[in-house]
Amino acid sequence: MKSIRLLAECMQAFERLSGEHVRQCGLTHAQFDIIATLGNTPGMSYKELGEKTLITKGTLTGVIERLEAKGLVERERSADDKRSFFIRLTAEGERLFHEVFPQVVSQGGAVFAAYREEDFETLEKTLSGLKQTITAAGRQAD
Amino acid sequence: MKSIRLLAECMQAFERLSGEHVRQCGLTHAQFDIIATLGNTPGMSYKELGEKTLITKGTLTGVIERLEAKGLVERERSADDKRSFFIRLTAEGERLFHEVFPQVVSQGGAVFAAYREEDFETLEKTLSGLKQTITAAGRQAD
DNA sequence: TATTGTTATACTCTATAACTATA
């Protein structure tokens, strides 16, 4: 119970921190999610993108539209399945991802400046364990 | 960097899990935030509530309105400062908080069923450290 | 018939700024 409170507080603190950066580069939370999900991938379909970001298809159309209007992503009809699109970052989108994402991610690394190698290991181990537990519980609920 | 990814993934997994429950009880994320913040407190002003939930006052008016319409919170003019309100959970709101919150929080405890006392300690220590680091970075940025 | 993505509707959240009533 206390753990959940802490996790929630971490999330909130993290969101507060990242939220400022995200807005500074003119993106919304959902748009940033898309950019982050698309970063370091060759691209993917609406369906896949929706599953990864928890954004439903109806919403996705609008979000992608706005990102396309900003020139950050581009769509291409899939060759195999003509119903489907391939969405990928444009050069501009890639730039944003590589420039802004690391900044957002760690406020330039300042957040973790005080962390030693050992701390990182603990944190990673703890979080990956937590993640597994959470996702496992999610599957049970389905 | 990997830590942040993990944290983000935890957040997403957690949000997916809690989001379902939250919607099931007919609340939005913002509304749930308010209920959770108000739970186990005697109540607080709009200002305080806004600071804790990161919801701006303009938005808050609407959110509280909807919660009031649902009979989950009530407002009372403050005695000392007549501009100010005191918002607190109604009996119904308390009930929701005590019944639903723990469910949401741990999907009935299933999430942490496999956790031993030791694991909890590690997680709590790790998260509280992380929280401090994040909030400290936030203050630097102001 | 099932699936991918689009469109439409209605509601909620968000930022912002002008406004009121107290202080």
Next chain:
DNA sequence: TATAGTTATAGAGTATAACAATA
């Protein structure tokens, strides 16, 4: 003059459902 909360506006995300094109 400053602060607590309200109102108005415009943009964005959300759930849901009906729809077109393709499978």
